[in-house]
Amino acid sequence: MLLRALRGELLKGRRNPVWLVFLVLPLFPAVLGTMNYLGNVSVLTDGWYSLWTQHTLFSASLFLPAQFGVFCAWQWRLEHSGSNWNACRSAPISAGALYGSKFLLAVFVSALAQVCIGGLYVLGGRLAGLTGPVPAELVSWLLGGFVGGVTVCSVQLFLSLILRVFALPVGIGLAGGLGGMLLLVKGYGLYFPYSLLCLGMRANNTKLVLPVGQFLVTCLLCILVFSFLSIQWIKKRDVTTG
Numbered sequence: 621m622l623l624r625a626l627r628g629e630l631l632k633g634r635r636n637p638v639w640l641v642f643l644v645l646p647l648f649p650a651v652l653g654t655m656n657y658l659g660n661v662s663v664l665t666d667g668w669y670s671l672w673t674q675h676t677l678f679s680a681s682l683f684l685p686a687q688f689g690v691f692c693a694w695q696w697r698l699e700h701s702g703s704n705w706n707a708c709r710s711a712p713i714s715a716g717a718l719y720g721s722k723f724l725l726a727v728f729v730s731a732l733a734q735v736c737i738g739g740l741y742v743l744g745g746r747l748a749g750l751t752g753p754v755p756a757e758l759v760s761w762l763l764g765g766f767v768g769g770v771t772v773c774s775v776q777l778f779l780s781l782i783l784r785v786f787a788l789p790v791g792i793g794l795a796g797g798l799g800g801m802l803l804l805v806k807g808y809g810l811y812f813p814y815s816l817l818c819l820g821m822r823a824n825n826t827k828l829v830l831p832v833g834q835f836l837v838t839c840l841l842c843i844l845v846f847s848f849l850s851i852q853w854i855k856k857r858d859v860t861t862g
Contacts, residue, residue, distance in 0.1 A: 641690050642729065646736040646740055648683060649676075649678035650675060650679075650744050653674035653677065653678055653679070653744065654748055656677075667752065668754060671741065671748065671750065673823075675740075676761075676818075677824045680797070680818045682798065684765075685796055685814060687729075688729070688776050689780075689790035689792070689793030690790055691726065693776070696777075719847065723773070729773070730769030731766055733765075733769060734769065735762075761820075761822055761826075762821075763820075764822070765821035767836065768817035769817055772814055775796075775813045775842070775846050778853070779792055781850050781853055781854070782853055796812075796813070797818075800814030801818050804819055804823070813842050816835065816839055
């Protein structure tokens with residue numbers, strides 16, 4: 621049943637312009653970060669590490685939450701259109717399978733985002749004239765960003781499910797990203813879902829020590845809570861509208 625729902629989601633996404641978001645948006649923080657690094661190279665003297673802080677300053681707090689917000693809002697857009705919700709829920713697909721197919725796509729999107737960020741970071745460093753090896757920590761930064769990104773996607777999927785207006789959950793994602801960076805700076809990064817993305821990537825601070833155990837537990841709890849809420853909302857709405 622889950623595979624059937626996932627195939628439906630993949631068919632819905634074929635030739636859809638939403639994928640352009642993941643090709644175009646990552647370029648902006650990469651270009652801005654590299655230019656900012658080159659413009660302040662006299663102050664940013666730590667090479668690859670300084671470049672990472674400039675790339676993630678924009679991506680983790682602004683562009684990534686926007687990407688996830690757009691994608692998750694798009695995932696529910698068809699179901700929210702016209703009477704499609706009734707048609708969708710009359711199909712032989714459970715609430716868990718319906719949500720699970722969208723969540724799995726969001727997991728893929730989070731992984732794709734980190735691959736793009738890592739590739740553009742290395743390319744930006746070479747274009748900026750950085751020599752020497754790429755930091756070995758890059759893998760852990762990207763893995764942390766992947767887990768934090770999946771957490772943000774679980775929140776955005778829930779918001780996009782209950783808020784039928786496309787732009788509103790996207791706006792909340794943007795606000796959450798900026799708020800997440802501020803809370804991380806204040807030392808509350810483990811207590812706000814959007815901060816987990818910044819924390820996992822060590823955004824703007826490569827010296828930040830990641831409490832891996834607490835980080836993973838918090839991410840898992842957030843994912844479980846918002847996934848549970850989403851599935852229960854689907855079931856409730858099914859009863860109400862059915």
